[in-house]
Amino acid sequence: MHTPSIRELDPERDAADIVEILREASPLIVLSRDSWLHRVRTIPERAKQAGWVVEDEGRVVANGWVFRTFFSEGSTSAQCAVNVRAAHRRRGIGSALYERVLEHVEALGSTSLLASFPEDDAGVSFAKARGFREERAEAESVLDPRTVAERPASDLDLRRVADVEPRLVYDADIAATRDMPSTEPVDEIPYDEWVGHVLEYPFFTAEGSYVAMVDGVAAAVSLLIADEESGRGANMFTGTQSAYRGRGLGLAVKLASIAWAREHGITQIATRNDETNAPMLAINRRLGYVPAGRRVEYIREL
Numbered sequence: 001m002h003t004p005s006i007r008e009l010d011p012e013r014d015a016a017d018i019v020e021i022l023r024e025a026s027p028l029i030v031l032s033r034d035s036w037l038h039r040v041r042t043i044p045e046r047a048k049q050a051g052w053v054v055e056d057e058g059r060v061v062a063n064g065w066v067f068r069t070f071f072s073e074g075s076t077s078a079q080c081a082v083n084v085r086a087a088h089r090r091r092g093i094g095s096a097l098y099e100r101v102l103e104h105v106e107a108l109g110s111t112s113l114l115a116s117f118p119e120d121d122a123g124v125s126f127a128k129a130r131g132f133r134e135e136r137a138e139a140e141s142v143l144d145p146r147t148v149a150e151r152p153a154s155d156l157d158l159r160r161v162a163d164v165e166p167r168l169v170y171d172a173d174i175a176a177t178r179d180m181p182s183t184e185p186v187d188e189i190p191y192d193e194w195v196g197h198v199l200e201y202p203f204f205t206a207e208g209s210y211v212a213m214v215d216g217v218a219a220a221v222s223l224l225i226a227d228e229e230s231g232r233g234a235n236m237f238t239g240t241q242s243a244y245r246g247r248g249l250g251l252a253v254k255l256a257s258i259a260w261a262r263e264h265g266i267t268q269i270a271t272r273n274d275e276t277n278a279p280m281l282a283i284n285r286r287l288g289y290v291p292a293g294r295r296v297e298y299i300r301e302l
Contacts, residue, residue, distance in 0.1 A: 004061065004088070006096055009051030011040050017060035018053070025083045026118050028140060028270040028292060030227050030234045035202040042196040044070055050104045054084075054093050061088040064097035066104050069114070073187040078110040081117065082126075094126060105302065112301050114183060119294040132298035135183050138272040139281060141289035145262040145269055148287055152252035157213040162206035164218060169211055170194050172218035176239025181274040183297055203227055204236065208260035212249040217241070220249035224257045226266050233261050235271040238280065251283050258287070 015033045022031055043049050049067035053060045062084040069075040080101045084094045105113055115132060117123045118140070152158060161169050170191055177186050189197070198204060203225040212220040223236035235257070240250045261269055272295055273280045 004054045004056040004091070004093055006052055006054050006100065009053055009063065009065065011037055011051075014053050014060050014063070018063050021060070021063055021083050021085055024085060028142060028234070030203055030225055030230075030232050030270070032202065032227070038200070038202055042193070042200075043067055044193060046070055048104075048108055050100075052097055052100050054088075054097065056088060061085045062093045062097060064101055066101045066113075068108050068110060069184050071186050071189055072184040075184055076109070076111040077114055077184055078105045078108055078112070079114050079116075080105070081115060089122065098130065110302060112299055114297060114299050116295060116297045119296045124296070127298040130300065132300040134296055135299040136181065136297045137275050138295045138297075139275050140270065140272050140292045140295055141284055142292045143258070143269045143271070143284075143287060143289045144267055145258045146267065148255070148258050148262070150255055150287070151259070152255040153248065156249070156252050158210050158252060158256050159213055160207055161209040161211060161221075161223070164211050164213075166195065166199060167191065168218040169221060172211060172221040172241055173198070173223070173237060173239070175241045176221065177237065179242060180239065181276050183299065198223060198236070201225065201236075205260075208233075208257055208264065209236075210253040210256040210260075212240075212244075212253050214244055214249075217244075219244035219247075220253050222250075222253035222257045224261065224269075226261060226264065228265055231265055231267040233266045233269045235269060238271075238283075245279075250280070251286070254283060254287070 015037050019031055019033055019036050047067040047070040051065035054062040064082040066078055066080040069077045082094050082097045205224055205226045208224045208226055210222050211218040220240040222238040225236050226233040238254050
């Protein structure tokens with residue numbers, strides 16, 4: 001019998017296979033070879049990322065990776081993932097990859113390990129068997145933008161991200177992100193890293209993303225990624241700076257992005273929101289987002 005083999009990740013060589021694996025694991029994901037490679041390349045050096053794949057008869061059937069949390073000051077946690085094609089599970093492949101993850105985490109000196117994945121019986125069982133426990137969860141939902149007739153209020157100053165000074169968008173994104181529920185707080189993301197992660201991301205659309213301006217401040221922002229070829233999109237982030245909440249700005253920028261998506265052939269927008277984020281969940285219900293499962297974050301103390 002052929003024995004699958006583990007080797008280090010070769011991003012250029014393995015990208016297409018890994019995209020297939022990730023699409024199987026997360027059906028709502030908007031991902032391509034180029035966008036996955038971009039994500040790998042924009043994780044900063046200080047994260048000390050490492051990755052591996054498992055080959056079976058010349059085909060990549062599983063992957064695993066890990067990196068040090070790089071957006072929380074003083075954090076000693078690491079982020080990890082292990083994905084195995086459904087047809088190749090229960091053969092010890094996931095366990096072998098996880099052992100590689102642990103070896104790297106030990107070298108990093110991390111004190112905890114975080115894993116985020118769409119909730120299913122196989123994933124939960126795998127995590128719990130290795131000492132993980134659920135820490136938080138996000139509600140996943142999808143919207144057909146063609147079903148939304150509501151328009152943003154006409155008296156608001158809404159502008160495309162493409163037409164706004166990027167640092168204003170950065171300020172709004174970071175300020176609102178800091179208030180988001182998370183296991184590891186976002187303290188700071190350097191501007192150049194934010195540009196790489198957001199503005200230069202292959203599926204990011206500056207024309208379909210919007211900010212609400214108030215007295216020269218980008219008070220609220222809705223960032224959209226869109227694959228016009230497949231008609232699929234996702235809300236990268238929507239948030240309002242704390243001083244400007246309660247004015248309907250979050251709803252307005254999201255409506256503007258939805259309208260752009262509808263006009264450009266997008267028929268599905270996916271989003272994730274922390275289950276405790278009541279204001280954004282209420283906006284999504286109002287807009288007609290349909291529940292599509294949970295994405296859970298599990299933690300293991302080391």
